[in-house]
Amino acid sequence: MWRKQLRTPLSTFIRKTLPQSISPQLLEENITQLQNQPNSSNPCSFNTNAQTRVSRNPRIHLICNSEFLGKSSGFCSSGSPEETRSCWSCKSQGAFLICQSCGSVQPVDHSVDYFTIFGLERKFDIEVGSLEGKYKDWQKKLHPDLVHTKSEEEREYAAEQSARVIDAYTTLRKPLLRAIYIMRLEGVEVDEEQTVSEPELLGEIMEIREAVEEAMDSKSLNQIQSQMEEKLRHWYDLFANAFTSKEYDDALKAIQRMTYYHRVKEEIVKKL
C-alpha cells in the first residue's frame, strides 16, 4: 500500500543533489517515502525540501531537524519530506511513525508536519472527510493500548506518537486552527500582543456581541449563528486565496476576522 512506482524525474533529481555518502538503499527508501503522499501533485516543493533536509543529514540516525532549521517551535518551515530513519528495533529503512517491517512504533520526529502525517498537501482546502478515516487507521497502529507487551521505550514512543496524531487531527479538522497552523509552517505567527483599532471591524463585532447579549430567545441566537457561519465561510475562502497567492498580510487579516466570528459563535453556544 505504501510502495508506489518511482517517478523518474524526482528520483533523478534527488540522486543528483544528495551527497555521495548516502547509500543507494537509503536513497530508494527516501524517494519511496516521498512518493507516499496519495494526493501529492507538487513534486517541486518536495524536491527543495528533500534537498534542504537530506543534504544536511548525511547521518542516517539523525532524528530531529528543528535545531538545523532554527525554529524553536519545532515546526519544520521548509516543507514536509519524509525523513529517512532506520527503525530502532529492526534497523530497516523507511520507518514513518511506525516501522513497516517489524511494526515497532518510532519516536516522534517534530519536523514531520501534520499534513504529512495525514498524507495531505500543505494547503488550506483539504478533504476534511478523509481525516477521520486516516486518523483511526493511525490510532489502530499507534495507540498505547496496543503495545502493552512491548518494551517501555516503545510504549513511550506510542504515547507520544499517538498524542501527536491526535494534535494533528484536531488542528487540521478545524478551519481556524488549520489556518493558523499553516501560516506558522510558513513562518508567519499570529501576534498575541497586537491590538487593532479598525473602527469598522470592531464596531461590527461590538454590535454583534451586543445583539447576542440582548437576544432573548434561541431563534434569534440561531439566526445570528447562521449569519456568523456564512461570514466564516466567506472568510475561509478569502484566506485560502490569500494564502495560495502568498498574500500573508491579507491572510492574517482573514484569520483575525475568523477569530472574532468564532468567538461570537462560542458565546452563542454558551448562551443556548
Added chain:
Amino acid sequence: MLRHATKRILGFGLAETRSTAPAVTRIPRRFYHERVVDHYNNPRNVGAFDKNDPTVGTGLVGAPACGDVMKLQIKVDEETGKITDACFKTFGCGSAIASSSVATEWVKGKQMEEVLTIKNTEIAKHLSLPPVKLHCSMLAEDAIKAAVKDYEAKRGKSLETKAAEA
C-alpha cells in the same frame, strides 16, 4: 438590567479567576486576582455614552489573537480639558474587563494629557495580572489613548466648522 448584562459579559472572567483566587470574600489580604474578582462583583462604569455627543471621546480597540473588543468612552469638560466621566464595555476575558474597569476609574477627574501617561504596567500591577494576561492591560492603555485621540479629532473638527461659520 445593567448588572445582569455585566454579569453575563463578565461571566467569562469568573471561570478563569475562580481557579486562581482562593477566596471570593473581602478579606483585604494579598490574594491573587483579588481585585479582578472585586471588579467582577462590583462592576463600575459599565455603560455607554452617546457617540455623537461632542464632549464624548470613544476608544474602540481589539485584540484579534484572542477575539477581545474593548470600548472606552470619556466625557470631557470643554473648558478645562478635564475628564468628568468615563464608561466602558468590554467583551473578553475577566482580565480584560477588569483592566478596562480600572482604566475608567483612573481617568475620571484627570486632565487629558495626564491620562495619556497611564501605562499598562501600572494597570497590570494593580490587578496582579499574570504574564499571559499582560496584553489585556495593554489593550486598556490603547483604549484610553484611542478615546482621547477621538475626542481631540472631534474637537478639532468642531472648531474648524465654527471657524468656517464665523
